[in-house]
Amino acid sequence: MQKRAEAAFISSFGSSSTTSVHAPGRVNLIGEHTDYNDGFVLPCAIDRGTVIAVRRRTDRRVRVVALDYGGARDEFDLTQPLTPEGAVHWSHYVRGMAEQLVSFDPSLPGLDMVITGDVPQGAGLSSSASLEVAVGAAFRAAGGTPNLDPTQLALLAQRAENEFVGCQCGIMDQLVSARGVAGSALLIDCRNLTTMPVALPEDAAVLIAHSMVRRGLVDSHYNERREACAAAARHLGVNALRDVTLDQLETSGLPALTRRRARHVVTENSRTLRAAEVLAQGDLAAMAALMAASHASMRNDFEITVPAVDRLVELITDTLAGEGGCRMTGGGFGGCVVAVLPRRRVAAVESAINLHYRSPEGLASKVFVCQPSAGAGALTSQDEFGANT
Known part of the structure; x- marks a missing residue:
């Protein structure tokens, strides 16, 4: 580039x-x-x-x-x-x-x-x-x-x-x-x-698969979800949902839909802190369980997944059989899924996606394995972002 x-x-x-x-x-x-x-x-x-x-x-x-x-x-x-x-x-x-x-x-x-x-x-x-x-x-x-x-x-x-x-x-x-x-x-x-920083295990890969369902945050329900979270925090008298426990939420008297939206955030915070711990320990099985719970919460409580993304997550999860995890990533309503998995399982996952996944329009997923990288800065002629293009 x-x-x-x-x-x-x-x-x-x-x-x-x-x-x-x-x-x-x-x-x-x-x-x-x-x-x-x-x-x-x-x-x-x-x-x-x-x-x-x-x-x-x-x-x-x-x-x-x-x-x-x-x-x-x-x-x-x-x-x-x-x-x-x-x-x-x-x-x-x-x-x-x-x-x-x-x-x-x-x-x-x-x-x-x-x-x-x-x-x-x-x-x-x-x-x-x-x-x-x-x-x-x-x-x-x-x-x-x-x-x-x-x-x-x-x-x-x-x-x-x-x-x-x-x-x-x-x-x-x-x-x-x-x-x-x-x-x-x-x-x-x-x-x-x-x-x-939380170092990934040396034998772990990060695989991203595009559902080929385009999404746009400005035009989606993203802002609606954000307002639901703000409404829940106002009702509970806190600055943000970070300050709420699950017990407080379940006895809050919030309308059912708003309570489900808030429940995703409260439980997701707990999952994220635990994920940092297990990833640092190299425990991909525990990471997989947390990613599965995260996706279920996004699907059922926050309602930001779409059927094509759910199918793609299910396909990858079944292929990994507990050796790695997968979930939707990003704001929702389409886009990509992310998997954290042993490098030796990448080829099997790619093969399963190529054989068994198509978007609603019949498009094959775009799959790529990425490397966790450094943040923004100046480039030299030898830097990876420009060396090969």
Whole structure:
């Protein structure tokens, strides 16, 4: 990707970029819809992400080329108020991030940027957070916001998505993209934003399978689920569902539907903390049981899975026969499933998916095995994100 971005930069802007940056996508191993409830999540950054070739300008204009949208362009002035322009949706994330960076550093310089990426869009692997964090890394690498630390960068990216794009996401996606640790998942306390790396067993693999059912958080029921959680917290008189026990919830008098939504969050927090423990111990059988319980909770209490995703999880779970776990990952209503499994079982799982799974439209799943990767930063010519493309 890095070489492709640099070649396009030269053809678009007439000379070379000064640097390239990347920010990874992520897959969440367990802990779904807990982040905006001040809870716990266990994602890992993956070796797919966004790459930006960048050069600082002498004025305060920003020119952007999006290679993955046919070379579409956007241009704006950092001295003027920024607004979403038309239906060019990718540009909303760039503009929203620029707006937040200007609020952090009013002297933010202009840039020329060429953007490309390989995170499947609409798959629940956080292509949007990868883009936002990469834009922040680009401005930082070009000399803007030099004092912006990774957690601050993630917070600005979250605010851009909340306020400019209009999706009320939590902090998980942006924080793991900014702070990921190679070879490890990252246990995140979404209340105080502390992180703890959790090394995956050396013989474990992370397999992601796309259901080929596209999802879109802004257009889905994501915001409705978030409001149900907020309503439950208000009823219980707490700041967030993280502060609620299961006993309190079951005797709360909440309407049945709202109580089920809250029950998912309360039980998922417990599962996530336990998952960090068993994963660190290398206990994949215990991890499998926790992932199965998580998926059942998302299906029955939070109601964010779809039949195709349920079938895909069942197929992988049956193939693994207790040697690894699988669950839906991401905001829901389509997208991907994630499995944590011994490497020796990867081929069998891939074969089962290829033989027995098709989406409602008859599409085969896209399957890939990813490596837990480092968070956002500058690239050199030898870095993995750009070395082979």
